[in-house]
Every structure is written in structure tokens, then in C-alpha cells.
Amino acid sequence: MSTATSVYADRPWLARYPQDTPTDITVEHATALDIFDAAATTHPNETFLHYFDGTLTFADIDHAARAVAHTLRNHGFRDGDRLALYVQNNPAFIIGMIAAWKAGGTAVAINPMNKTRELTYLLGDSGAVALLTLDDLYTDIAKPVIDSGAGSVHTVITCSALDFQTRNDERLFTGLTRTHPDDTLDLRTIIDDYTGADLPPVTLTADDVAVLAYTSGTTGNPKGAMNTHGNFAFNAQTYRDWTGLQPGEPILGIAPLFHITGLVGHIMFAMLTRAPLILAHRFDPAVMLDAIREHKPVFTIGAITAFNALAAAPGATPADFTSLRVLYSGGAPIAPAVGDRLEHIFGAYIHNIYGLTETNSPSHAVPLGMRAPVDPVSGALSVGVPVFNTIVRVVDENGDDVPVGEVGEFLTSGPQVVPGYWNKPEATAKSIPGGALHTGDVGFMDTDGWFYVVDRKKDMINASGYKVWPREVEDVLYTHPAVREAAVVGVPDEYRGETVKAYVSLRDGQSANPDELIAYCKTQLAAYKYPRHIDIVDELPKTVTGKILRRELRDNTN
Known part of the structure; x- marks a missing residue:
């Protein structure tokens, strides 16, 4: 059934949008790099990152990214090439991502928990020619992979988790020292030695791939979802316009940056709103609690398990969370009983948000200030309503619409849907035919336009x-x-x-x-x-x- 004749095409969920909220938005920036460059040009001295006791402005990150981009170009990196990022929630991740764009290329986001087998596959599949990685990950994992001939990496830049701060929190960094492997370039040296040489001009468009973000690979090998600059520009603005976050209101980075939630709901959102993004290497509840106390974030988004862990951190009290005014949770379902319990602790309602790597983070969200309804039959908490410019149909195995209230697969169309999987035309044709994503998630829409995820088809x-x-x-x-x-x-x-x-x-x-x-x-x-x-x-x-x-x-x- 075509969307033209579909009940879903009428977007009944728009009645759930708050008054004065637009049904569709016009994207203000063509590319993700345009978003960063606008902030760095107009507000260079505003804080972009807090990393323990270190503070980096938009100008600081711009200088660092230019230095890395200049170095990459000098080592043979060309338009369309890929830079793999194999670090934790460190400033180096953001520097490397922007550097890849400034050098005319694409970033490849790699889970820092990946071991030899996974890294071998990802470097080979992405065809990355350069790698930015933590020094210990390089020595223990990446160097043996590269030395074995896997992939096409010819340039390696290493960094330390201790860079850009001096606190050296023992809860995370006990026994850690900076090293500089002889066969790599050192990130801090690159930044310190950079004298501001001009970069060759690059022309990026909304259709260019900004980040290859790999799916979890629950069946077969992971696939590289080609998240474009247009995808990022649209969903960064979706976060801003949906939540109403104001310029400069701090964002707490509890989601991993390599994950689509961290990429969009932390990095891109912070770029667009010129918000300080608070990072702490990796998620540790006690460390994050101290960061909340120190930097007073207004917004965060993460899995419900992270909220559970923060609430249970030793010494945590409701008074610690008073600054967190806007809370969203995605990536894992919220049981209604858990949401109710956490609201008493955080003092703010945790809104559901839903999306996939292939939808560049959100396709659905609960409007700010509203409470997600609970389906009386299944007990499931609604994941929200489709966001701006988005149509979601619920279809049967033949791709035909099921009636309202009946269970089927979510089929998502909108500016956030990726164009396909890297070098996998057959998988693209199967999962994203005609630009509409077969999500693999099973659920239904109720008569008021709220959507509920029942489960993954395979579960x-x-x-x-x-x-x-x-x-x-x-x-x-x-x-x-x-x-x-x-x-x-x-x-x-x-x-x-x-x-x-x-x-x-x-x-x-x-x-x-x-x-x-x-x-x-x-x-x-x-x-x-x-x-x-x-x-x-x-x-x-x-x-x-x-x-x-x-x-x-x-x-x-x-």
C-alpha cells in the first residue's frame, strides 16, 4: 500500500505535538561541518568541551582539528578517504571527526571495546587509510592488526586518555601513563606544532557521508550505515527544536560517542546549540555524579541502565540532579515501573526517544513536557510519536499497512534515514528499498498516534x-x-x-x-x-x- 493512501500518511500523531511546535522543519545548515564552523566563527571563545578539569573552546577544537586535517593531507589523505576513530569519550574523538571532514573525508566510529577480530573486520570493511586511537589500544590491539596487513591504514595518530586535563582521576586512570609509540604520530605534538597553515578547500554536500556508524551485527557481520551530513544536520536540529534547549545550556555526555546517540544527541546537539559538552572518558557512575555536581548540566540522553546506575551511585541524592531539567532515554526499552521510580530520584520525567543507527538517532520521541502513555494490553510504554518531517507506517510481511492498533513492522521514511550501507547494495536494497527503512522492530500505533515497540522480530x-x-x-x-x-x-x-x-x-x-x-x-x-x-x-x-x-x-x- 502506498503512503499516499495510508492512514499513516495523514500523520495523526501531529495532534500530539505541543501548540506552536512546527510539523516540519527547514534545516539551517547543509552539512555537519557547517554547523561546527558556524559556532567556531561566531563564538570562538565559548566553551565546547569540559573534560575533568580541562576546558576547550570552539576555537581550541577548531585549531586542533585543522592541525590533524593538515597532517592527514600531508600523509596522503584525500577527498572521500576514511579516518577510523578508536577512542573513548575523549576530546580526541571530536577533534578527529571534525578533522576528517576538514580534510574532505569521512570518520569511522569504532567501539573502543572492540578486540582484534572486530577491529580487523571494521578496518577492512571501511577501507580506512588513517587511524586515531588511544596509545594503549594501539599497543595492545591496533598495532598487531595493522602489522598483520589487515585493512589499508598507512597513517596512525595516537593520543592518551590523560590529554587535555590534569586531574588524572584515580577511579579511571590508576596506573595509566602517556606513551608515544615510535611508529605513530602524536596528537598533542601535531596540535602544538601546527602553525595555522591553510588547508586546501573542500566541498562537502548534504549527500556526502559524514560518519560510518556500524550496526551491532546481531545477524552476520556489522554493516556500516552511511550517516550523511544531511542526516546529521537534520537530526541535530530535531534535538534542538524538540527539546527547546537554549544556547549554552550544558549537555552531559553519558552515551558513548561512537554510538549514534552520542554522535547526534551529544556532539552534534552541542555544536548546534553552542553548549558545553561534559565528557569523562567512559561512563563511571561515581565520576559522572561528580561531573554533574561540578558542571550543572541541563540535558542528557542515555540508556535507562545509565540512569539506573547514576541513581544508585554512592552518595547520590535528589539534590544532585536538580540542574537536569530535560532528560531523554533511548537505546533500550523503559519499563513503566522503572520510569516512575527514577522520576522520584531525578525530579524530572525521563522522556522516551527511539531510533536506530540507520535513522541517525531519533525517528520518534515523546514531546517535551508530555508523559508517554502505557498500553493497557501489553503494558508497554510508548516510544513517542514520529518527529518532524517523518512518516512511520506499520506494515505486515507483504509491506501493506496494518490497521491502527494492530502489530506490524515499523517502516520509517524521513530526512534522517541513511541512504544505505557501505559497499553493501544488496543489504541496502533489502532493508531500505526506495529510501524507506525496514526497522526490524515490531509494534503498533494507537488511535491517538502514539507508537509502541513490542520487540525485535527475531526476539x-x-x-x-x-x-x-x-x-x-x-x-x-x-x-x-x-x-x-x-x-x-x-x-x-x-x-x-x-x-x-x-x-x-x-x-x-x-x-x-x-x-x-x-x-x-x-x-x-x-x-x-x-x-x-x-x-x-x-x-x-x-x-x-x-x-x-x-x-x-x-x-x-x-
């Missing part, structure tokens, strides 16, 4: 022919006062084909046994839905962004 459990969505079972478990986190998977069963199994971690000071939790679920769920087995564990496996890894739990289940 559905088939128990004796009945569909069981893990989210519904997890949300019930979260209402038990002893449950901190929960994950539900399907496991083989001789009689039912599949049956439901849950993994649960408990809140500090609380106790519960599997039989008690199973009995609790039986009072809340239909007989085919409640878990037949529950394992209580200390911690659930998670991605670096805080998303619980159901896949790992399934793979490790006997």
Missing part, C-alpha cells in the same frame, strides 16, 4: 503456537519490588517448541527466589506467557550503550 517467542513478546514479560518483572533488571528469552522445549525463560538481577538490599518470581508472573500474565524458568544473576550482559544482550543470554542457555 519473538513461539510457545505452542502462541506469540510471546519478551518486553511484556520483562515489564511485569520490573513491577516486582526486588527486581533491578530483567531479560526474557525463548529456550527450546520438547513439549511447547519454545518456552519462556527470564534472567533477573536484584536491587541492593532486596531478596527473591525464582519460585517467588514465577508465582508473581503467573498472577499477571496468561498461562502461555509466564516464565517457566528464572535465573537470578549478579549482572545482565550489556552492550557498551547499556542495551541488555538477549542474544548472549540465548546463546549461553543450555
Whole structure:
């Protein structure tokens, strides 16, 4: 069914937009680099980054990025080439990303938790010719990969997590020292030696790829989503216009910068609003709590597990979080009971936001100041409504619209959808035909235009022919006062084909046994839905962004 005849094309969700909120926006900047250059030109002395006790202005970052871009060009980097970024939440990540653009190329965002096998694949798949990495990651992982002949990297710049600050927080940096591997260029030396030589002019357009951001690779190898400058320019403005954040209001960087949430909801958002972005190498709840106390951020976005960890940080009190006026959470579902509990601690409602690497972060969000409704049947909390300029249809396996209220796959069209996957035309044609993204997420739209994600298609459990969505079972478990986190998977069963199994971690000071939790679920769920087995564990496996890894739990289940 075409969108022209679709109920979704009428965008019933627009009635949920606050008064005076536009239904569509006109992007003010053509490229992500234009956004940065505008801030560096008009407000060079305003703070862009706080990194422990270090402060960097837009002019500081501009100088550093120009130095790196100049060095890259001198070492053979040309228009369209790729610079891989293999660092944590350090200023070096942002310097390197902007440098890649100023040198006419593309940044490749790499998870710093990746090991030899993953790095070998990503360098080879992206065809990166240059690498910016932490010195310890280079020595332990990247150098052996490059020496083995994997990929096309011929220029390596190393940096230290200790750069750009002097506090040397022992909670993160105990035993860490600066090193400069002999066969690499040193980032601080490049910056210090740069004399401001002119860079050759580069012409970037909205269609050029700004960042290759790799999918999680839950099936097969990760794919490089080609996030364009136009994608970044649109969604940076979406964040600004959706949240109403004012210029200069600080942003707390709790999401990893390599992840699409950190790339857009932290870096690009801060660039556009000329906001100080607060970084702390990697997420540590106690360190982040101190950063909140010191820098008084107004906005942050991260996985709900990060909010849980901040709330549980030793010594944390509601008074610590009073500056955080605008809170959003994405990347992992929020159970309604968890959202309610955290609101009492943070003093502000945590709004849902939803998107994928292929949608350059948000495609849906809860409007600021509104509360997401809870579906009375499934108990799922709404992920919000489609953002500006965006149409989301709910379709069946044939691509036809399902009626309002019925479950199907989300099919997303809008300026934030990437044009495809790097060097993978078949995967692009399958997942993004005609520019509309088949998300793989299953859910529905209610009569008021709110959207609900039930689950990923691959996570559905088939128990004796009945569909069981893990989210519904997890949300019930979260209402038990002893449950901190929960994950539900399907496991083989001789009689039912599949049956439901849950993994649960408990809140500090609380106790519960599997039989008690199973009995609790039986009072809340239909007989085919409640878990037949529950394992209580200390911690659930998670991605670096805080998303619980159901896949790992399934793979490790006997």
C-alpha cells in the first residue's frame, strides 16, 4: 500500500505535538561541518568541551582539528578517504571527526571495546587509510592488526586518555601513563606544532557521508550505515527544536560517542546549540555524579541502565540532579515501573526517544513536557510519536499497512534515514528499498498516534503456537519490588517448541527466589506467557550503550 493512501500518511500523531511546535522543519545548515564552523566563527571563545578539569573552546577544537586535517593531507589523505576513530569519550574523538571532514573525508566510529577480530573486520570493511586511537589500544590491539596487513591504514595518530586535563582521576586512570609509540604520530605534538597553515578547500554536500556508524551485527557481520551530513544536520536540529534547549545550556555526555546517540544527541546537539559538552572518558557512575555536581548540566540522553546506575551511585541524592531539567532515554526499552521510580530520584520525567543507527538517532520521541502513555494490553510504554518531517507506517510481511492498533513492522521514511550501507547494495536494497527503512522492530500505533515497540522480530517467542513478546514479560518483572533488571528469552522445549525463560538481577538490599518470581508472573500474565524458568544473576550482559544482550543470554542457555 502506498503512503499516499495510508492512514499513516495523514500523520495523526501531529495532534500530539505541543501548540506552536512546527510539523516540519527547514534545516539551517547543509552539512555537519557547517554547523561546527558556524559556532567556531561566531563564538570562538565559548566553551565546547569540559573534560575533568580541562576546558576547550570552539576555537581550541577548531585549531586542533585543522592541525590533524593538515597532517592527514600531508600523509596522503584525500577527498572521500576514511579516518577510523578508536577512542573513548575523549576530546580526541571530536577533534578527529571534525578533522576528517576538514580534510574532505569521512570518520569511522569504532567501539573502543572492540578486540582484534572486530577491529580487523571494521578496518577492512571501511577501507580506512588513517587511524586515531588511544596509545594503549594501539599497543595492545591496533598495532598487531595493522602489522598483520589487515585493512589499508598507512597513517596512525595516537593520543592518551590523560590529554587535555590534569586531574588524572584515580577511579579511571590508576596506573595509566602517556606513551608515544615510535611508529605513530602524536596528537598533542601535531596540535602544538601546527602553525595555522591553510588547508586546501573542500566541498562537502548534504549527500556526502559524514560518519560510518556500524550496526551491532546481531545477524552476520556489522554493516556500516552511511550517516550523511544531511542526516546529521537534520537530526541535530530535531534535538534542538524538540527539546527547546537554549544556547549554552550544558549537555552531559553519558552515551558513548561512537554510538549514534552520542554522535547526534551529544556532539552534534552541542555544536548546534553552542553548549558545553561534559565528557569523562567512559561512563563511571561515581565520576559522572561528580561531573554533574561540578558542571550543572541541563540535558542528557542515555540508556535507562545509565540512569539506573547514576541513581544508585554512592552518595547520590535528589539534590544532585536538580540542574537536569530535560532528560531523554533511548537505546533500550523503559519499563513503566522503572520510569516512575527514577522520576522520584531525578525530579524530572525521563522522556522516551527511539531510533536506530540507520535513522541517525531519533525517528520518534515523546514531546517535551508530555508523559508517554502505557498500553493497557501489553503494558508497554510508548516510544513517542514520529518527529518532524517523518512518516512511520506499520506494515505486515507483504509491506501493506496494518490497521491502527494492530502489530506490524515499523517502516520509517524521513530526512534522517541513511541512504544505505557501505559497499553493501544488496543489504541496502533489502532493508531500505526506495529510501524507506525496514526497522526490524515490531509494534503498533494507537488511535491517538502514539507508537509502541513490542520487540525485535527475531526476539519473538513461539510457545505452542502462541506469540510471546519478551518486553511484556520483562515489564511485569520490573513491577516486582526486588527486581533491578530483567531479560526474557525463548529456550527450546520438547513439549511447547519454545518456552519462556527470564534472567533477573536484584536491587541492593532486596531478596527473591525464582519460585517467588514465577508465582508473581503467573498472577499477571496468561498461562502461555509466564516464565517457566528464572535465573537470578549478579549482572545482565550489556552492550557498551547499556542495551541488555538477549542474544548472549540465548546463546549461553543450555
